[in-house]
Amino acid sequence: MITIKDIAKEAQVSEGTVDRVLHNRGGVSKRTEAKIKDILKKHNYSINPVASALASKNKYTIAVLIPEHSDSDIFWKSPYMGILKASNEFNSFGIQVTVYRFDQYDSSSYTSKFKSMLQSNPSMALIVPLFINETKFMITELEDSNIPYVFMNIDLEGFNNIAFTGQDAYTAGYIAAKLMHSGGQSDAKYLIVYSEHNLTVNNTVLRRIKGFKDYFESQELYDAPLSLRVDDFSHMDATADTVNTFLSDHPSIHGIFVPSSRINRIVDCIDPLVLKKYKLIGFDNTPPNIACLENETVSFLISQKPFDQGYESIQLMADYLIKKKIPHGKIYLPIDILTKENVRYNDRNALQFEVEHL
Known part of the structure; x- marks a missing residue:
């Protein structure tokens, strides 16, 4: 007898997606729904009332x-x-x-x-x-x-x-610092850019910053990373002025670390010719960040597997x-280190599920 697992395999979707179609719960694209219904009809599949009754006992x-x-x-x-x-x-x-x-x-x-x-x-x-x-x-x-x-x-x-x-936010920040420092000049300085909102409410960002700073301390490097606070990454003009002024005043900076998912905002703030001077590291494989990784304005992204x-x-x-x-x-x-070469292979199951439900 054919099962939901068999239907899901033939339709190339998850078992949960088939279940949603069977029970008309929505949340599935019309194209995927039609495909599943055609397969159900082909196999003359019907819901097992005994199994449904058992499932309904405990809610x-x-x-x-x-x-x-x-x-x-x-x-x-x-x-x-x-x-x-x-x-x-x-x-x-x-x-x-x-x-x-x-x-x-x-x-x-x-x-x-x-x-x-x-x-x-x-x-x-x-x-x-x-x-x-x-x-x-x-x-x-x-x-x-x-x-x-x-x-x-x-x-x-x-x-x-x-x-x-x-x-593990602390370890992720520590790894980011290790990547930043690898192959760097002995007199290079590094900059942490964060927003006021992230610092005051997000403990994860704080732990990443601590891990980043602790790496340099553990290496007995006398020049600790510099820090720059911006009011709000969404205010692009103000952010650009703040970042570019700081970089101009500190010409020895060779790397920029953004301990949140907004690294793409920093890329947008800096002139492309000037941007080539810096190694940029941020978090999360959002579409804007992936674009930055692929055009090599960002060196590494660290994925937290959202x-x-x-x-x-x-x-x-x-x-x-x-x-x-x-x-x-x-x-x-897992703490995944994403590069231009491997980013498209990351979270493929997530991408497939998202396509099914758009």
Whole structure:
């Protein structure tokens, strides 16, 4: 007898995608949906009512609190797609995932979406704890309601989250410094560029900066990296003035490190002829960053596997709810060093899933 796995293999999609089509839950492109329905019809496939009844016995809800993405700041699209893929796959096991997306630049949006999430009384919560002070208040309410929770992407200490999924940010920053210093001149100076928003709310960025600085200290290099704060990467004219003035005043700088996904913004600020002087290293394989890597304005990108962060977070929570499997405290994902030559081979499963759902 043909199975959902067989249908998925023939259609070259995930089993979760087939399941969504079978149960008319949407979230699948019309082209992919038509392809799957043709295969289902060809094999005269019908839903097994016994299996459906068994799946409906236990229902669990996972609430996700994650920043929204936009065309100008696309990073959070990848973890969202990973969450969607896992949601598709575990829905047939009685796991329902609801996503609450907030404005990452607005703490009131964060707390408002949390309140909506809490009112849904979820079985578990997955949170990107972007605003630390607000998170302290929120977590108290979760714990008072006996709702277990997992942190994703940003690792905060002093909480009772059952797990963290994301990158070892300190080690990633240390690796970035090692790449930056490799083959460099003995008198070269290096610059860290960050935004005020990242530094005040994002613990991941802080840990990357510390790792970057600690590398140079461990090598007993007397010239520590320089630091430059910009108000907001989205304000291009102001950012360009700040960056170019600083570089002009410090001609010995040979490398620029951006500990966030906005390295492409720095590239856009600097004249292409001047840009050739610098080695640039940033984070995350967003489309704008990949373009910079491929045209060699950026030397390296460090991927924190955002799609996998979303997928594995839901997977470990589903295992916790269904199998009562206790996760390890910190689930660190691989630190991938991306170059012009290998970037197109990175996260191919994520790209395929995204194509299916556009």
